[in-house]
Amino acid sequence: MCPWCWVCPFAKPGSHSSNLNENSLLEKTLTCSLLQKLTDAVAEGIEKSTLPPPIDLSGLESQLENLSKEVQELKLRDPDPIILEAPAQISSENRRLETVPKQTLKAPMQPYEVYKEQYLSQDQLNCIADLVGSLRDGGDFISENGHNVVQFGEPYGYTGSKSLQEFTQIPPELSPIIKKLTTDLSLEHEPNSVLINHYPSYDRLNPSQSHLAKHSDDEPTLLADSKIITISVGSTRKVLFEAKHNDSEKPVVLEPQSNSLYVMSRSSQNWYSHCVLQPEENESVEERFSITFRTLSQKFSRSIILMGDSNTKEVKFGEGSGKVGASYPGKREKAARVRDINPEKCVGYQNIFLHCGTNDLRCTEISSDSQIFQLQ
């Protein structure tokens, strides 16, 4: 690839636009050397001036040296390295370099936060069962890897999705359910996207594909602080949740009964994957429908979280004048110092801005302006 622009696959031609960049680079280099000369002159001036003797920084220097040593040791101390398969010619000494740190992050939450049986009234359940039955009979479902799907509302684009990515009206039968979910679960955002999964009946004589592959609902269009809600109708299946960063955490199995509800948070998707298991060979199960509700915004794929000290407080997210957010939805999280930054708060945002350092750089030993000159 072109080493000047890293885009075109050709060697640099004479008229390449990067010539322009090179010229400005040259100018900047000249400016830099001028600046360096100025800096040196100022430094020399300060040295010759009659300021009081400079503060002794040797203590600070040795502290820094110790800190560097500690960091170095910490890097080398790898309690249980995983040795990657090394080619035969690599000596055992070099194999130490071929290690990757073992990931044992503990999830700060459960894979799902609510499971409730007998959720809908009998009338509501009948109404939903009629709806999914008529969608199935009307040929509305499309076949995806292991099961069938139909989507309504904001289109949910995920890996392997075969649905048309266009808005379709949510069936009116689902509106009271969406209202009920929003109230019962005190949702911050009303779900605006419905994906119905159909898992066909299965038995040994009539075996069928009736499963959903391992995945996480972590698409960038899902609002970071939203929920993914599933209502089950029909026969039960096993939903398996597995921790993504901790092999020693036991998988969790949920068998959602007909007319049950389970709720996952958007953040739990970064810690757990889930799948619907294919029935066992000797099992005999009827069909199951899962009606899943999500809150999506196409703009959210440009979402921002801004973490920082009081200097960032004027940045207001949301719609309307003076607000960032019409195009770049997101939020500001206060983090006065580096240690206040909570990485878990960043989950689900596509752009993370950290504005920090000014409070951490505060130097309590400096009591007057004149002392500032002494810190070269």
Ligand SMILES: O=C(O)CCC(=O)C(=O)O
């Ligand atoms: O059917 C279920 O319970 C799970 C559905 C699911 O994971 C999904 O639609 O993303």
Ligand SMILES: [Fe+2]
């Ligand atoms: Fe899912």
